[in-house]
Amino acid sequence: MPLDATFSDGCALVDRALAGSVRARLAADLARSQPFARALARLRDYMRANALDPFLERFDHRTRQEGFHVLHDWDGRADRVADDTIPVNVLDYLASRRGAEATDAHALALLIDYYYFHVLQLLALRVWDEGDADANLERIDRLLEALQGSGGSGHRFATNAATLILIATSHFEVVERGYARLLRRVKALDRVHRTQVALGHAASMGCHLRFGFEATYGRDTLQMRDDNVADYPWLSFALATVMQEYSRLRDAGAGDEERAPIVEAIVNGLSPDARAFVGEAPASLSTAEADRADFRDRFHAHRDDLAAEFERHRPRDGVYSPLSFFFNFSHNVLKGTIVDALLGGGPWDVAFNEMLTGLPLARPDGEEDARERLARTLMEHARANPDRIRGQLMPVIVYDPRAGHRAFRVMLEKLAPSPG
Numbered sequence: 001m002p003l004d005a006t007f008s009d010g011c012a013l014v015d016r017a018l019a020g021s022v023r024a025r026l027a028a029d030l031a032r033s034q035p036f037a038r039a040l041a042r043l044r045d046y047m048r049a050n051a052l053d054p055f056l057e058r059f060d061h062r063t064r065q066e067g068f069h070v071l072h073d074w075d076g077r078a079d080r081v082a083d084d085t086i087p088v089n090v091l092d093y094l095a096s097r098r099g100a101e102a103t104d105a106h107a108l109a110l111l112i113d114y115y116y117f118h119v120l121q122l123l124a125l126r127v128w129d130e131g132d133a134d135a136n137l138e139r140i141d142r143l144l145e146a147l148q149g150s151g152g153s154g155h156r157f158a159t160n161a162a163t164l165i166l167i168a169t170s171h172f173e174v175v176e177r178g179y180a181r182l183l184r185r186v187k188a189l190d191r192v193h194r195t196q197v198a199l200g201h202a203a204s205m206g207c208h209l210r211f212g213f214e215a216t217y218g219r220d221t222l223q224m225r226d227d228n229v230a231d232y233p234w235l236s237f238a239l240a241t242v243m244q245e246y247s248r249l250r251d252a253g254a255g256d257e258e259r260a261p262i263v264e265a266i267v268n269g270l271s272p273d274a275r276a277f278v279g280e281a282p283a284s285l286s287t288a289e290a291d292r293a294d295f296r297d298r299f300h301a302h303r304d305d306l307a308a309e310f311e312r313h314r315p316r317d318g319v320y321s322p323l324s325f326f327f328n329f330s331h332n333v334l335k336g337t338i339v340d341a342l343l344g345g346g347p348w349d350v351a352f353n354e355m356l357t358g359l360p361l362a363r364p365d366g367e368e369d370a371r372e373r374l375a376r377t378l379m380e381h382a383r384a385n386p387d388r389i390r391g392q393l394m395p396v397i398v399y400d401p402r403a404g405h406r407a408f409r410v411m412l413e414k415l416a417p418s419p420g
Contacts, residue, residue, distance in 0.1 A: 007129045010055045011139055014119055018146040023116075027109040036107075037099030040091055043108060047088050047115050056119065063125050067178025070122045073331075074172040076387075087115040090335065094342045107342050109153040114338050116147055117157050124164035125182075134190045137161045155347035157334065162196035163353055166204055170330035176230040180287075183237060191245075198241035199261065202269030203322060203356035204330045205235045209272035210407055211326035215394050221273055225284040232276070233288035239269045239277060240291040243298045250302070256309065260359055263309045268322055268356065271407045274414040303417075310412070313358065315404040320372040321358045324404030328387075328396040336378045336397060350374050375399035 005013075016022070026046075033039040050056065056071075063070055073089065075082040082089060091111055098104070120143055127136035140161035148156050158164060169182065186197050209224065209231065217224040225232065242265045249259050276282050278296055285292050299306065315321035327333055334352055341347050350370050354361055361369065375397075382395030 005055045005058065007123070007126050007131070007136060010059065010123060010126070011136075011143065013053075013055055014116065014123065014143055015146070018116060018143060018149075018151065020151055023109065023112050023151055027105055027112060030108050031103050031105035034103055035099065036101045036103045037095050039103040039108060040095045040099065040111075043111060044088055044091055047085065047091070050115075056122065059122050059126050062129075063122060066125075066181065067173060067175065068125060068169055068182075069171055069173065070125060070168045071118055074174070076172075085115075085118065086331075086335065087111065087118055090114065090338060090342070093339065097343060106153065106346070110155055110338065110341055110347060113147060113153045113155055113157075117334075120144055120147065120161075121164045121168035124161055125168055127161075128185050133185070133188070134193055137189070137193055140164065153347050154349070155338070155341060156349055156351040159351045159353045160196055162193055163200045165197060166200045167331050167334060167352065170204070170208075172329065179230040179234065183234060187237065194241050195245050198238040198245075199265045200353060200356065201234055202238035202242055202265040205231055205238065206268035206271045207322065207326045207356070208328065208330070209235070210323075210403070211328055211396070211398065213272050214326065214398075214403065215389050215396075216328075218390060221275075224273065225276065225282045229284050232282075232284040233291070235269055236277070236285055236288040236291040236295065239266065240295040240298075242266055242269070243295050246302070246306075247298055250305075256312075259309065260312065261357065263306065264313045264322075264357055264359060266306070267310055267313045267408070267411070270415070271323055271411045274411045278415060303415075307412075307415075314408050315358075315401060317401065319358065320369060320375070321401070321404050322356050323358075323407050324401045325355060325375050325399050326403070327398070332396060333378065336381050337374065340377055340381060345377070348374055372399065 030039045030042050033042055060071055069081050071085045072081050072083075073086050074080075084092070094107065094111070098107075120140060123143070124137070124140055127133045127140070138161070144158065144161055144164070158167065165182075165186070169179070186194065189197070209228065212224050212228065213219055213221065217227070242262050246259060246262045246266070249262065270277060276285060277292055278299060281289060281292055313321075313323075315323050330352065333355065337348050337350075337352075348370065355371055355375065361371075363369075376399050378397045379395055379399050382397040386393040387396050388394075
C-alpha cells in the first residue's frame with residue numbers, strides 16, 4: 001500500500017483480508033504448528049508485521065496525535081502506554097496459560113478476528129478524514145458484518161460501527177485532550193448515526209459511572225463529577241440526543257415497543273447521577289449546558305409519560321438488566337469476553353451492545369438468553385484478577401442485581417418533583 005494511503009484504501013485492504021476464506025486459510029496454516037505456543041508465536045509475528053503496514057502505522061499515529069490510543073492499552077504497573085498492541089497482549093496471556101497444549105484452531109481464528117476488530121476501531125475514528133463521514137461509517141458497518149460473518153470465528157463483538165467509536169475511546173488516557181474534538185465531530189453526523197452513538201454512550205456511561213460511584217469514588221457523587229470532566233459532556237450529549245429521538249418518535253405516533261430502546265437508554269444514562277441533568281448544573285457540565293438544558297426541558301415536558309415508561313425497565317429478579325451490570329471501561333468487557341472464549345469457553349454470540357439492554361433479543365425460538373451468564377462469567381474472571389482501588393482489591397466488572405434495584409430506586413427519587 002502506498003505511503004499516502006487514504007481511508008478508502010484502508011477499507012479496501014481490510015475488505016480483502018475479511019473476504020471469503022482468507023482468515024480460515026490463515027488459521028488452518030497456523031494450526032499446523034505444534035504445540036500451541038509455536039502457532040501463537042507465528043500469529044504474533046503476523047500481527048506485529050501487519051501493525052507496521054503503512055496504513056495502520058499512519059492511522060495509528062494520527063489517532064494518537066488526536067489523543068486516543070486505540071491499539072494499545074495503558075500499563076498501570078509501568079504507568080505508561082503498553083509496548084505491544086492489545087491483541088498481542090491477549091495472545092501472550094493465552095500462550096502463558098495454554099502454550100503447552102495441542103494447537104487450538106478455533107482460538108487462533110478468534111485471535112485473528114480480535115486483531116481485525118481493533119483495526120476496525122481505528123478506522124472508525126478516521127471516518128472524518130475524507131469524504132462523507134456518514135457514508136464512511138456505513139462502509140465500516142459492512143466490514144463489521146463481514147468480520148462477524150461465516151468466514152470468521154463465530155464471535156460477535158458489536159452491532160454497528162457507531163459502537164466501535166465508543167469502544168475505541170474507552171481506554172484510560174492520561175491526558176484527556178481528544179474527547180471534546182471527537183464530540184464536535186460526532187455531533188455533525190446525521191440523525192441516524194448520532195442516535196446510534198448516543199444509545200451506546202448513554203448506556204455504557206451509565207454502567208461506567210455506576211462502577212465509579214460504587215467502587216472508585218466510594219459513593220461520593222461530587223468526587224465522581226470532578227474526576228469525569230470528559231465523560232459528563234458526552235453523557236449530556238447522549239441523553240439530549242436520545243431525548244430528541246424520544247420526542248420525534250412520539251410526534252410520529254410511534255408505539256411503546258419502538259420507543260422502548262430509547263427509554264431504556266435514558267434510564268441507563270440517568271441512573272448514576274440523575275440530579276446532574278434535572279437539577280442545578282454541576283461544574284462538570286459547564287461546557288455542555290446547551291445539551292443539558294435541551295434534555296432537561298424535554299424531560300420535564302414528558303415527565304409523567306416517561307415515569308410510566310421507566311417502569312418497564314425496573315430490574316426484576318431472574319431477568320437480565322444492564323442496571324445490574326457495571327464496569328470500569330467498555331473495552332475491558334470486550335477483552336474479558338475474548339479471554340473467556342480463548343480459555344475454553346468458546347465464542348460468544350452476544351454483542352457488546354446487547355449487554356447494554358434488557359429488552360428481548362432477536363434470537364431463534366427457545367434459544368437461551370446468555371447475557372446474564374456472560375455478565376457473571378466476566379465478574380468471576382474479574383474477581384480472579386482484581387485491581388487495587390482505594391487500597392482494596394476489587395473486580396472491575398460486576399453483575400449485582402441488588403445494586404441494579406438500588407440504582408433504579410435512587411434514580412426515581414432524584415427525578416421526583418420537589419415538594420411545592
